[in-house]
Amino acid sequence: MKNTDITIIGGGIIGLLTAKELQQAGAKVTVIEKNASAQESSWAGGGILLPLYPWRQADAITQLVIPSIKNYPLLANDLLAETGLDPEWTKSGLLISKNPDSELAKTWCKTNQIPVEAADLSFFAEIHTNVEKPLWLPTIAQARNPRLLKSLKAYLLQQGVEFIENCVVTELVEKNNKIQSLKTNLDEFSVNHVVIATGAWTGEFTQNLFPASQKLQIKPIRGQMILFQAQPDTLSHIILDDDHYLIPRRDGKILVGSSVEEAGFDKSTSEQVKNKLKSFALELFPALKDFFLIAHWAGLRPGTEHGIPYIDNHPEIENLSINAGHFRNGLTMAPASAKLMADLILKRLPEVNPLPYRLTRSE
Ligand SMILES: Cc1cc2nc3c(=O)[nH]c(=O)nc-3n(C[C@H](O)[C@H](O)[C@H](O)COP(=O)(O)OP(=O)(O)OC[C@H]3O[C@@H](n4cnc5c(N)ncnc54)[C@H](O)[C@@H]3O)c2cc1C
Numbered sequence: 001m002k003n004t005d006i007t008i009i010g011g012g013i014i015g016l017l018t019a020k021e022l023q024q025a026g027a028k029v030t031v032i033e034k035n036a037s038a039q040e041s042s043w044a045g046g047g048i049l050l051p052l053y054p055w056r057q058a059d060a061i062t063q064l065v066i067p068s069i070k071n072y073p074l075l076a077n078d079l080l081a082e083t084g085l086d087p088e089w090t091k092s093g094l095l096i097s098k099n100p101d102s103e104l105a106k107t108w109c110k111t112n113q114i115p116v117e118a119a120d121l122s123f124f125a126e127i128h129t130n131v132e133k134p135l136w137l138p139t140i141a142q143a144r145n146p147r148l149l150k151s152l153k154a155y156l157l158q159q160g161v162e163f164i165e166n167c168v169v170t171e172l173v174e175k176n177n178k179i180q181s182l183k184t185n186l187d188e189f190s191v192n193h194v195v196i197a198t199g200a201w202t203g204e205f206t207q208n209l210f211p212a213s214q215k216l217q218i219k220p221i222r223g224q225m226i227l228f229q230a231q232p233d234t235l236s237h238i239i240l241d242d243d244h245y246l247i248p249r250r251d252g253k254i255l256v257g258s259s260v261e262e263a264g265f266d267k268s269t270s271e272q273v274k275n276k277l278k279s280f281a282l283e284l285f286p287a288l289k290d291f292f293l294i295a296h297w298a299g300l301r302p303g304t305e306h307g308i309p310y311i312d313n314h315p316e317i318e319n320l321s322i323n324a325g326h327f328r329n330g331l332t333m334a335p336a337s338a339k340l341m342a343d344l345i346l347k348r349l350p351e352v353n354p355l356p357y358r359l360t361r362s363e
Helices: 013-024 059-083 102-111 145-158 199-205 271-284 286-290 327-346
Strands: 006-009 029-032 094-096 135-137 162-164 169-175 178-184 188-190 193-196 219-228 238-241 244-248 254-257 293-303 310-313 320-324
Touching: 006 013, 013 029, 013 145, 013 193, 013 320, 013 327, 059 145, 059 327, 102 135, 145 162, 193 327, 199 219, 199 293, 199 320, 219 271, 238 271, 244 271, 254 271, 271 286, 271 293, 293 327, 310 327, 320 327
Parallel strands: 006 029, 006 193, 029 162, 094 238, 193 320
Antiparallel strands: 094 135, 169 178, 178 188, 219 254, 219 293, 238 244, 244 254, 310 320
């Protein structure tokens, strides 16, 4: 490997969009990934570009969500134009069947200029659930995350970003408050500046970089999803019902998600969760009984207690930064997170207030 300006560890959405920001600012960037890039949480997720019930989340999440979702149409268009690979950013709209806190929801939407209206009964002609103050958010979009990541990687390769895949970083060698090199299963690489974007592995990976009281509280939270081979136009919009959802892709396939489980780094799937998701989907939307269930998978979300990521330069190690811990909303928050990370590394004035994402914050 050439000794590049920035070495990013982790090839998920956070690592790749951080690479894009830094490359566009003129840096030479290398991404090191332990598998193939974009195969972990960023592949496994649903791709809804809004947190579930964002009005119940911390303000620090909203601060990253709003600029990110404004940026997505442009990002998706540019990636398609440059690579020919379509991230399938789609303004499907989001129907939420139960909103006991609908006034809070409407206030949040108004403050953040997200159109919202009461959903009338016509939305529920084919949907079976007990509705409570249902809401329709017509501008909420999704991205087809595996395709977004594929397109993003192709773009970065075109721009000269180097990828070193199937390369596990095992140690950051530090001397005089500086990372000197990375030890990996392939080789030892010298570095100038390192960004850790290792998702669910970040808590474990950064253990030795902080005193005991300041260790990053990021742990894997497993999520399982299933997929139905439905036809185009079976369902036109995303539906959120309590904690579960249906997401229709452009080709008609419908994702059903998701579980939230503490199972360490075990990414296996279970029949129990599969059956639970299947029952939920068939009860909510009986039209699905005409279609085969064709896939079932699990991914590991980078879980933090309140879902607020860490985006900061290390307080003592001068050439080390961290962008990780986006829990359930990593795709949604990624553009603004990457921009903030680049602003902090390049010492530009950040557009988003960086304080809530500091490494030294107390949860
Ligand atoms: C079922 C499910 C549904 C979801 N739905 C949504 C949704 O609808 N909307 C949304 O916004 N978010 C959603 N998410 C959350 C979102 O997917 C994550 O927040 C996001 O993908 C995190 O991105 P990341 O780049 O930090 O992590 P990852 O994509 O996991 O990337 C981290 C990378 O680091 C690599 N790595 C780790 N350790 C090392 C090492 N030592 N050396 C080299 N490489 C290493 C890993 O192999 C991995 O590729 C969902 C997640 C799941 C699991």
